[in-house]
Amino acid sequence: MHATLPLTLRSGPLGISFTEASGGLPERVVVREADGRRTLLFPPGAMRLDIELAEVAEQRRLREPDSDWTRTWLVVAIPPVPEATYEESLLVDLYNNTIELVMLTADGTIRHVTWIDKRGAVDVSEPASQLYAGDTAPAIELNGLLGPGTHRLALRSFHQGEPFYSFCHATLSPVPEAADPRARRLVFMNEVEADRSRLTFTVNLPG
Numbered sequence: 021m022h023a024t025l026p027l028t029l030r031s032g033p034l035g036i037s038f039t040e041a042s043g044g045l046p047e048r049v050v051v052r053e054a055d056g057r058r059t060l061l062f063p064p065g066a067m068r069l070d071i072e073l074a075e076v077a078e079q080r081r082l083r084e085p086d087s088d089w090t091r092t093w094l095v096v097a098i099p100p101v102p103e104a105t106y107e108e109s110l111l112v113d114l115y116n117n118t119i120e121l122v123m124l125t126a127d128g129t130i131r132h133v134t135w136i137d138k139r140g141a142v143d144v145s146e147p148a149s150q151l152y153a154g155d156t157a158p159a160i161e162l163n164g165l166l167g168p169g170t171h172r173l174a175l176r177s178f179h180q181g182e183p184f185y186s187f188c189h190a191t192l193s194p195v196p197e198a199a200d201p202r203a204r205r206l207v208f209m210n211e212v213e214a215d216r217s218r219l220t221f222t223v224n225l226p227g
Contacts, residue, residue, distance in 0.1 A: 076211045082204045083212070085170065085224035089194035089202075091163050092223050094121075096136050096175060097156040097189050097198075115152050117179050118145045119188055121160075124172040124220065133165065136175070141165060151188070159196035168227035175219040183217035190219055 096119060101111060121141070123131040135145040140158035142149070151157060162171075177186045186208045193203035208219050 076209055079207065079209050079212050082206055083221040085222050087194070087202075087204075087224075090226060091161060091194060092225060093159040093161055093193045093196050095156065095159045095191040095193065095196075095198040096151065097191070098151045098153050098187050099189060100154040111153065115187065116147075116150065117177050117184055117187070118150060120176045120178065122174050122176055123166070124174055130174075133173070134160075136160070153187075156198075159193070159198070161196075162223055163225050166223075166225060168225050170222065170224045172222050173220065177217050183215070185216055186213075186219050188219060190221065192221065192223065 098115065119136045121133040121136055123133055125131065134141040135143070136157050137145045137149040137151055138155060138157060139149055141160045175186065175188055175190055177184050177188065179185075188208075190206040191198040191203050192206070193200045197203075198205075206219060206221055208216075210216070213220060
């Protein structure tokens with residue numbers, strides 16, 4: 021008999037958590053969704069690879085709008101630094117970055133929307149207010165910032181004025197609280213993003 025492994029969405033760095041079924045590694049995974057269930061088949065010996073593929077697929081899904089929220093809030097955060105033996109001076113330089121929210125148009129144009137730091141959406145990001153490891157910016161209501169419509173957006177990271185690795189996480193939520201169970205938590209993945217300095221996503225804002 022085939023074992024199954026239930027996957028439950030959570031607010032973790034990979035977007036998915038799971039509990040191994042009794043009896044060893046499963047041969048299939050069931051991902052439950054609001055409108056039904058989707059099954060992913062797991063060949064023997066490929067458990068970790070398939071879990072990673074499921075995580076990538078989930079991050080791609082979360083980047084596309086499928087909600088009927090009347091309002092959408094964006095919360096940007098920088099995860100804490102994992103325990104490691106880095107010198108403080110190296111970390112200070114590594115995380116000395118500014119974060120810009122931009123709109124990506126169909127013709128490839130990049131349009132500046134706002135800078136984001138510890139104060140939220142700002143016209144100018146001051147060095148003392150930049151998000152550091154472990155920091156979370158105040159929630160930003162996208163409806164008032166962008167207006168109604170479907171918008172393709174990106175969070176861009178810059179280090180000394182040049183595009184740099186994206187360390188930020190983004191949470192889209194129908195309320196200002198990022199911990200809301202309906203929130204969509206986005207993380208950077210090489211398999212999802214073509215540009216290492218960007219975290220891209222789409223929102224649909226009603227009029």
